[in-house]
Amino acid sequence: MRLTRAPNLLIAQHWINLLEQAHIRCELHNQYLLGAMGEIPADQCSPEIWLEREGDLDLATRIINGTWHEPGQSAAQWCCASCGEWSEPQFTVCWQCGAAKDE
Numbered sequence: 001m002r003l004t005r006a007p008n009l010l011i012a013q014h015w016i017n018l019l020e021q022a023h024i025r026c027e028l029h030n031q032y033l034l035g036a037m038g039e040i041p042a043d044q045c046s047p048e049i050w051l052e053r054e055g056d057l058d059l060a061t062r063i064i065n066g067t068w069h070e071p072g073q074s075a076a077q078w079c080c081a082s083c084g085e086w087s088e089p090q091f092t093v094c095w096q097c098g099a100a101k102d103e
């Protein structure tokens, strides 16, 4: 069954990764149409994400909508006060300039 349609392949791939991390079996459809862009209506060639199991729909929808987080993984990226670069939450110093994270 179809879960959702992604605006582009990059986002679709990202969503697939998130779903697979949650052990949801899913498939990417319509990728092959991207090469034919321009010959068919744009809304016909967006990548679609399909679920293998209907029971995963609720969780999958929440993951896609960004309202679901793995426990302990909800930390956000942080912005360096010194150089303005963004770093992943697991780093305590800026990866670019080495400044300590401003807590």
Ligand SMILES: [Zn+2]
Binding pocket: 080, 081, 082, 083, 084, 085, 094, 095, 096, 097, 098, 099
């Ligand atoms: Zn910095």
